[in-house]
Amino acid sequence: MNNNLYEHGTLAMLMAGKLSGTITLAELLKHGEHGIGTLDGLDGEVIILDNEVYQADETGTVNRITDMDATLPFASVHHAMNETTLTLPKADFNILNDTIVKEHNFKNVFVATRFHGVFEAVKVRVAPKQTRPYPGLLEIASNQPIFEKQNVSGTVIGYFAPELFGTVTAGGWHLHFLSDDRQFGGHLLDFVGTNLTGTYQIFDSLEQHFPVSDPEFRAYDIDLASLQADIQAAEGH
Amino acid sequence: MNNNLYEHGTLAMLMAGKLSGTITLAELLKHGEHGIGTLDGLDGEVIILDNEVYQADETGTVNRITDMDATLPFASVHHAMNETTLTLPKADFNILNDTIVKEHNFKNVFVATRFHGVFEAVKVRVAPKQTRPYPGLLEIASNQPIFEKQNVSGTVIGYFAPELFGTVTAGGWHLHFLSDDRQFGGHLLDFVGTNLTGTYQIFDSLEQHFPVSDPEFRAYDIDLASLQADIQAAEGH
16 A cells, blocks of 8 residues: 555546546555545535545535445545644634645645634535536636535544646645534635644655546647636635 | 557656666666766766667767766667658758648657758767766756757757656657767757658657665655746746
8 A cells, every 4th residue: 555645537637628537446446445426426515534435415415335336536535554643723724825835834735634622613615517518617716516514523634735746636735624524525715623633644655546548538739828727716725 | 568658757747857777777778778868976968879878978979888877867769660751851840840740640649759860960968977966857957968960960869748747757759869980969959851761660668767775765855836837947948
């Protein structure tokens, strides 16, 4: 077992509207029992904790996914190992960016994090399922449901990626949230938490997996010149 | 054994002058018996064929490297598998770019190639060994020895990388040459060959490995805004 971040698909691919699922959940889970992703057609936000797979959907509902034939266009998973304890007396994105990244010198490496506790406020967005012909992520991003909750107990899970990889995957933090009661979750836009505890794990490698047998993947075009700006517009936290 | 391209270090790192060796040859060869790279301090052009390691140095000499403790800042290797035969009645960079990439639809995938035969003309450059404080690749590129040879029998080995990864590694073709008599080699700048035969191999994944324990790697800064243009100026083929 390697200390690798396994990623299937690329952010560039989603930006270009290549949204069809190209890896099964069964195959994905071979590469990690923790992770995040989205289902076929950009259907919601996937959270994987200890091999349990959840999907926050666009209605604000969280579903347990047990169909191992379900497919994903984009997902990141890892095996928990070499973890270091992370204690966050107070946490929000500013603290993650300014304190945690700098203190632990994350900027040039891929890192997983997972932390748990009571959150005073959590704001998430959920990707709404698309139908063919698929639009690109930039178009979808302007019209995504946002959900908020106060005083919610839950887990933040996700990754930090170096800026250099900010077109291959989401640069900086890419985090999802799932409440302890499995009723609330999504792609983390904003949060405030106190006395959170968890772990981080610095990866030796990024294992970037491609759907090489998928004709649509082989044929898709990207405009590198506009990609960076489009991602900035589409993503943010 | 996975059908992965294993890459240690990044092109961005070299551009920023992070040139010290961070993986041993012994460790590198665990991940592939074929590949290319450069030695500690950007010392020459490494060619690995069937576990035999050669270095073309800045004097135009080719050395066999048997010291498994030698280190490399940047290298790409793979295990030969799933290979497809490649026949090139005539070959040069235009044919590789215009015919081969398009015919086999390589643009979005990582590919290895290896082809052999008599080359009418071969033009190579060789990175000259640097000393600390290391300059960046852009500065070094303006002053690199170039060698040419006619009617030479040898092997071209290297990789095609999608444009999206053109700051992580060299985008497009990155090829090295080694003559059959092991007397001539380097980083391929130009070539003409006829009736060449070889193979190509499409990878499922890029396994991008980082020297995460190296303080210089953890600390180095890149200017993403200028990186693309600097690489263009420094690289070419």
